[in-house]
Amino acid sequence: MKITICAVGRLRKGPERELIDDYLSRFEKTGRAYGLGPASIVEVEDKKGLGQGAEAELLARAIPDSSVIVTLDERGSLISSPDFARKIEGWRDGARDITFVIGGADGIEPGLRDRAEFSISLGKMVWPHMLARVMLAEQIYRAGQIIAGTPYHRA
Numbered sequence: 097m098k099i100t101i102c103a104v105g106r107l108r109k110g111p112e113r114e115l116i117d118d119y120l121s122r123f124e125k126t127g128r129a130y131g132l133g134p135a136s137i138v139e140v141e142d143k144k145g146l147g148q149g150a151e152a153e154l155l156a157r158a159i160p161d162s163s164v165i166v167t168l169d170e171r172g173s174l175i176s177s178p179d180f181a182r183k184i185e186g187w188r189d190g191a192r193d194i195t196f197v198i199g200g201a202d203g204i205e206p207g208l209r210d211r212a213e214f215s216i217s218l219g220k221m222v223w224p225h226m227l228a229r230v231m232l233a234e235q236i237y238r239a240g241q242i243i244a245g246t247p248y249h250r251a
């Protein structure tokens with residue numbers, strides 16, 4: 097079951113990228129035996145600075161066909177890590193790939209938001225999109241650990 101994070105903006109080498117790469121590669125290692133992964137990031141860049149609509153077109157093109165679209169949005173659902181793990185398990189059991197979408201400075205265009213099957217909030221505060229990527233990568237890793245039954249997640 098493929099997991100893709102489609103995100104606006106290029107993340108240069110640095111601590112955020114290292115964390116994301118580390119969480120996603122650890123997720124793939126644990127997840128393989130449970131039908132989870134591979135996990136990758138697709139970055140899109142609105143080079144002409146045309147804004148939310150142009151970003152939405154680039155994101156829509158990068159979203160793999162027939163995958164479940166899950167937006168990251170401060171207005172989304174607040175769910176616990178175990179519930180997030182159960183959702184991932186459910187999509188895996190339904191043979192669905194998952195695409196997480198992270199917007200740019202102006203957020204995700206409403207038309208693309210409407211296409212999402214689910215939307216996750218990382219809290220009511222707004223985070224920089226680079227940090228939202230790190231937090232999502234950690235939660236994907238944590239979900240893998242919960243599904244594998246390791247002691248990483250402690251409620």
Ligand SMILES: C[S@@+](CC[C@H](N)C(=O)[O-])C[C@H]1O[C@@H](n2cnc3c(N)ncnc32)[C@H](O)[C@@H]1O
Binds near residue numbers: 171197198216220224
């Ligand atoms: C700087 S934020 C954009 C905020 C924008 N004002 C909006 O209306 O969405 C960039 C991206 O980071 C992600 N993000 C930031 N804070 C978030 C939160 N609390 N929950 C979920 N995603 C968040 C979202 O994908 C958002 O599109």
